[in-house]
Structure formats: C-alpha cells, structure tokens
Amino acid sequence: MLPSIFTTCIPRDEISAGELSLDLFAATLQLVVAGKAPQVYQDANVFFRNTFPTDGIKTLIREVFSRLAGKSTGSPVIRLETSFGGGKTHDRIALWHICKQGRLPTVGFANDRGFRAICGFGDDSQL
Secondary structure (H helix, E strand, C coil), X not given: CCCXXXXXXXCCHHHXXXXXXXXHHCCCHHHXXXXXXXXXXXXXXXXXXXXXXXXXXXXXXXXXXXXXXXCCCCCCCCCCCCCCCCCHHHHHHHHHHHHHHCCCCCCCCCCCCCCCXXXXXXXXXXX
16 A cells, blocks of 8 residues: 555645745746746746656757757647646746756756757747
C-alpha cells in the first residue's frame, strides 16, 4: 500500500501558516513582462526554484530553443493544449524568463547556452 500524502508531502511554510495568497494562482505573462507580478513569478530564480521540471516543460523548452538555435526541424508553432490549470501560463512565464536571461535555467532543464530571442505579445487572450 502507498503511504498517505500526509506522510510523503510537507506543505510549504506559507501554506502551513495560512498565508498563501490566492492572487498567486492568477499568474499572467503580461504582469511578469511589465515587472508587476508577485515575486514567485517575477523573480526567475524564485520561479524556477518553485517549478518542478516535468517532462512536458522540459520538452517544450528543448523544442522552442532548439528551433530558435536552428537545430530543430519541428513545427515553428507550438499549440499548448491543456485544460484550466494545466500549466499553459506557467510554460509561457518559464519561456519568458529564459529569453530575458539569455540562457537556460540551471535547475535541470538543459545545458546553459546563450541565445537571443524576441518575445512579442498582446493581451493574455492573444498569446
């Protein structure tokens, strides 16, 4: 039998203290780009420290930046198709931070390699 989630997972301090702000669940790329997002999204180091590197986000990062580096023959358009809460905005924020820093994060996603990229957007509904 598998152990209970209560014995395998330790809640973060802000959850245990009852201080988790619900606005943390309303991330938008537009606020990150404008420099007005909560620190958990705004600061790339905090963002990636709190981001579990799933196979999906690692694949997305690899495909996007391989394409930008001219090393991929994949599609130039990637459509993120998940239900509400599936990580689409999180994926876009991760890509933004990587573009802004000009390198891949050193948290197990990929090798650190410099590049240049341009990111354009309208409002979140147009991303």
